[in-house]
Amino acid sequence: MAALRTLGPKAAAALDEELMSTGAYSIDQLMELAGLAVSQAMFALSPPQKTPKILVACGPGNNGGDGLVAARHLYHFGYQPTMYFPKQTKNELYQRLRTQLEHLKVPFTDDFIGAAGKSDYIIDAIFGFSFSGEVREPFPAVIRALAEGEVPVLAVDAPSSWNIEDGPPKDGPGKGYNPHALVSMTAPKPLVKWFKGRHFVGGRFVSQEIAEKYGFDVPPYQGSDQVVEIGSHGERL
Ligand SMILES: NC(=O)C1=CN([C@@H]2O[C@H](COP(=O)(O)OP(=O)(O)OC[C@H]3O[C@@H](n4cnc5c(N)ncnc54)[C@H](O)[C@@H]3O)[C@@H](O)[C@H]2O)[C@H](O)CC1
């Protein structure tokens, strides 16, 4: 069976714009569905009885927002999430997502490496389709730990530090980073050509008509699932 078609970074950003203008969605709604999909992918990989302690690393953009939402759902599923969210903006949405977690007594840490050593799984919600250039502080040490660590990682939309079109970096902190699992948002990005792990697609909010306009496929979601597992490179299973 043919692989699901990929969505490049420019088209992914344009799709987001369209969903939030003529599509009449708010960013809160899209992020809620994206984060719920991340939490369902985590549950499909390993339930809270097996891997209770999840470290969620959040970057400064919407990829990080997906991580904040996912952590709240994971808490309600019975996991014990811990947050690493070093670059916080004054953006009101992110402050609300943080407050929601604080009300659940979900801890925030500045010590990624220390927390990683005590975790059963890590969610990489650092950078998504708007990542470019060299990894800037404070993230190089975090990316290096993801690349070298033994704790399995679920990456949100992209393994952070990978070029969205050209895949894994040949040097720098992300060299050798190939996470255990990936959940692509809306559609796989071109970088999946180099991905080797378990692969899910989520973000169940796009019509066939919109998918055709942007040249990607709506994956075969089953029942009320927010994610569907596909092959590493986007093959339909
Ligand atoms: N339609 C969907 O599927 C949706 C996906 N969502 C998620 O949103 C991200 C894309 O979010 P965006 O805010 O555009 O950008 P990122 O989070 O990828 O990153 C921007 C953020 O990172 C900083 N940055 C960029 N490059 C670097 C660097 N080299 N070093 C350090 N920092 C860097 C930049 O300054 C910004 O602050 C997508 O992947 C999905 O996960 C939405 O949640 C909902 C709709």
Ligand SMILES: [K+]
């Ligand atoms: K990521």
